[in-house]
Amino acid sequence: MVFREIMRNRVLYSLAVPGLLVLIIFFYLPMFGHVIAFKNYNYFDGIWGSPWTGLDNFKFFFGGSDWLRVTFNTLFLNALFIAFGLVISVILAIFLNEIRQAVFKRVAQSMAFLPFFVSWMVVSMMLFSLLNTSDGLINRSLKELGLDAVSWYSMPHYWPAILTIISVWKTAGYQAVIYLAAITSISPEYYESAQIDGATRLQRIRHITMPLLRPTIIVLTLLAIGRIFYGDFGMIFGLVGDNGVLYETTDVIDTYAYRALRQLGNFGMSSSIGLYQSVLGLVTICVFNLIVRKIDKESSIF
Amino acid sequence: MLNAIKQIGASDKLVITTVYVIVTSFALFSFIPFWLVIVNSFASESELGLHGFSLLPSKWSLDAYRYLLTGNQIYYSYGVTLFVTIVGTVLAVLITAMFAYVLAHPKIRYKNQLAFFTYFTILFGTGLVGFYIVISMWLGLKDSIWSMILPSLINPFYTFILVSFFRTLPFEIYESAVMDGAGDYRIFFRIMWPISVPAIATISLFYAIFYWNDWWLALLFVDNYKLQPLQLMIRQLISNLNILSYIQGSPGSYGGGLPNQGVRLATVCLTIGPIVFLYPYIQRYFVKGLTIGSVKG
Numbered sequence: 055m056v057f058r059e060i061m062r063n064r065v066l067y068s069l070a071v072p073g074l075l076v077l078i079i080f081f082y083l084p085m086f087g088h089v090i091a092f093k094n095y096n097y098f099d100g101i102w103g104s105p106w107t108g109l110d111n112f113k114f115f116f117g118g119s120d121w122l123r124v125t126f127n128t129l130f131l132n133a134l135f136i137a138f139g140l141v142i143s144v145i146l147a148i149f150l151n152e153i154r155q156a157v158f159k160r161v162a163q164s165m166a167f168l169p170f171f172v173s174w175m176v177v178s179m180m181l182f183s184l185l186n187t188s189d190g191l192i193n194r195s196l197k198e199l200g201l202d203a204v205s206w207y208s209m210p211h212y213w214p215a216i217l218t219i220i221s222v223w224k225t226a227g228y229q230a231v232i233y234l235a236a237i238t239s240i241s242p243e244y245y246e247s248a249q250i251d252g253a254t255r256l257q258r259i260r261h262i263t264m265p266l267l268r269p270t271i272i273v274l275t276l277l278a279i280g281r282i283f284y285g286d287f288g289m290i291f292g293l294v295g296d297n298g299v300l301y302e303t304t305d306v307i308d309t310y311a312y313r314a315l316r317q318l319g320n321f322g323m324s325s326s327i328g329l330y331q332s333v334l335g336l337v338t339i340c341v342f343n344l345i346v347r348k349i350d351k352e353s354s355i356f
Numbered sequence: 357m358l359n360a361i362k363q364i365g366a367s368d369k370l371v372i373t374t375v376y377v378i379v380t381s382f383a384l385f386s387f388i389p390f391w392l393v394i395v396n397s398f399a400s401e402s403e404l405g406l407h408g409f410s411l412l413p414s415k416w417s418l419d420a421y422r423y424l425l426t427g428n429q430i431y432y433s434y435g436v437t438l439f440v441t442i443v444g445t446v447l448a449v450l451i452t453a454m455f456a457y458v459l460a461h462p463k464i465r466y467k468n469q470l471a472f473f474t475y476f477t478i479l480f481g482t483g484l485v486g487f488y489i490v491i492s493m494w495l496g497l498k499d500s501i502w503s504m505i506l507p508s509l510i511n512p513f514y515t516f517i518l519v520s521f522f523r524t525l526p527f528e529i530y531e532s533a534v535m536d537g538a539g540d541y542r543i544f545f546r547i548m549w550p551i552s553v554p555a556i557a558t559i560s561l562f563y564a565i566f567y568w569n570d571w572w573l574a575l576l577f578v579d580n581y582k583l584q585p586l587q588l589m590i591r592q593l594i595s596n597l598n599i600l601s602y603i604q605g606s607p608g609s610y611g612g613g614l615p616n617q618g619v620r621l622a623t624v625c626l627t628i629g630p631i632v633f634l635y636p637y638i639q640r641y642f643v644k645g646l647t648i649g650s651v652k653g
Binding site (some may be wrong): 056059060063065066067068069070072073074076077079080081082083084085086087090100101142146147149150152153158161162165166167168169171172173175176177178179180181182183184186188189190191193194195223226227231235254255256259284287288291292295296308311312315316321324325328329331332335336339340 | 358368372376379383391392393404405408409410452454455458459461463464465470474479481482483485486487489490491493494495506507509510540544548555556565568569570572575581587588589590594614617620621624631635636639642643
């Protein structure tokens with residue numbers, strides 16, 4: 055029956071073949087790599103030929119304290135990014151919506167949206183020109199105020215805050231644009247009748263904009279929480295790179311797995327970390343997606 | 357009554373002032389790093405050495421750009437990034453559009469299965485090790501320009517933006533076109549594609565920006581400096597101590613007292629140049645794309 059359906063529409067199905075091949079080769083085939091988590095991988099025997107080792111790789115990974123640290127950092131940093139990103143982007147969207155001067159609004163929105171379009175490598179250079187100990191703008195200013203320069207790149211305890219500020223800098227403008235689109239779809243009649251009844255701007259924001267924006271906020275936040283086990287590799291690796299001093303507070307599961315693979319060449323351990331993350335990731339995404347489905351079926355991803 | 361109106365006026369004034377102050381501050385906060393990098397790339401190296409990065413340098417010079425442009429590396433990297441962006445975007449848009457069209461077509465009975473097959477890649481992490489082994493060993497793409505193009509030809513999120521757009525296509529045309537003897541390819545490329553140009557343009561822009569900014573694939577698979585894209589060149593300039601010979605594009609040659617700091621900034625400026633330059637256009641399409649994406653059905 056499957057065969058008949060495909061044969062009947064074979065030309066149509068053939069349009070999907072290149073896409074299917076890409077998905078199979080670059081997404082599904084690599085999933086077999088998870089097998090390596092249970093093997094003592096060596097280059098010559100390959101994925102299938104290398105000997106099985108049971109749970110040794112997992113014992114190695116969970117035996118140390120690293121797994122707790124990287125898991126904590128991943129969850130903690132993502133929680134900070136989600137919370138601060140949410141509050142600031144919603145405020146920004148509501149405020150942008152209150153602005154009646156079209157040119158000012160357009161320029162401000164463009165400036166806030168701009169960081170979204172540059173890579174983490176570019177951001178890393180920008181950060182360097184701000185935080186660099188000897189001649190970064192911030193330390194220069196501190197010195198001019200008569201204060202001591204801070205060597206930011208060797209002080210791990212500052213970094214959750216630094217990374218949160220950068221995350222807000224990079225994504226809040228973009229998120230605000232999404233929320234702004236939701237706000238502009240609110241019927242202007244609500245605002246007009248509220249105005250006739252003598253509502254102030256603040257009251258209009260509190261009693262019209264906020265409640266009507268809530269479903270969008272909830273859905274987007276839940277979807278973000280669903281991905282909380284996936285650290286932003288590009289961000290962390292781009293900004294922190296190989297600076298081991300900062301690992302204590304910045305190392306996430308993704309950067310740890312990367313180093314295990316590329317610097318230690320430990321395929322087995324890197325793979326067990328990957329599997330650990332994929333399973334936790336799958337569970338959280340499914341749970342949060344089910345919640346989203348309950349709230350708003352249209353917005354759930356499956 | 358008059359008093360009440362006055363009170364509303366005062367409260368509104370306070371709100372609107374706060375709004376302008378906060379929005380202006382955020383806009384400046386967003387823009388200052390760009391300003392810092394752009395302005396200081398034109399500062400003279402002695403200025404940078406003496407006063408560090410400043411909001412308005414007092415001595416200007418084009419030395420950094422002059423030096424950068426006499427080396428070979430910037431041309432290698434620009435060439436690689438341009439090639440990857442252009443070829444990658446064209447292929448990705450073609451493949452994604454064809455795939456999304458099938459997923460949206462009413463005649464396809466296995467739409468949901470195909471959609472799940474695509475969703476699942478978002479749900480379950482591929483795993484770095486398998487990905488690395490497949491591309492570098494099985495496909496032998498290590499140090500190949502294709503390693504930066506092929507793995508990103510389908511982005512599930514962009515695919516679903518297109519699927520939701522394609523669902524709104526007038527498929528009644530399809531039946532009559534079939535009656536007139538047109539094949540599926542003809543119908544797709546001659547009829548459906550032209551009416552989908554706005555959505556396809558949006559997706560093209562998404563892919564183009566993705567390819568332009570990507571360095572993750574290059575980091576994993578490209579060691580040959582002649583194949584390093586611009587983004588990776590920036591990384592080399594930050595982490596590499598011997599940046600002068602790197603810029604020349606031939607290990608070994610060495611010069612002293614050259615614009616070290618400035619060269620990094622100039623490279624960043626040349627990298628973000630096209631994005632800043634095309635920004636008004638990019639922004640308009642992006643907002644449009646986000647709106648298409650948010651009315652996903």
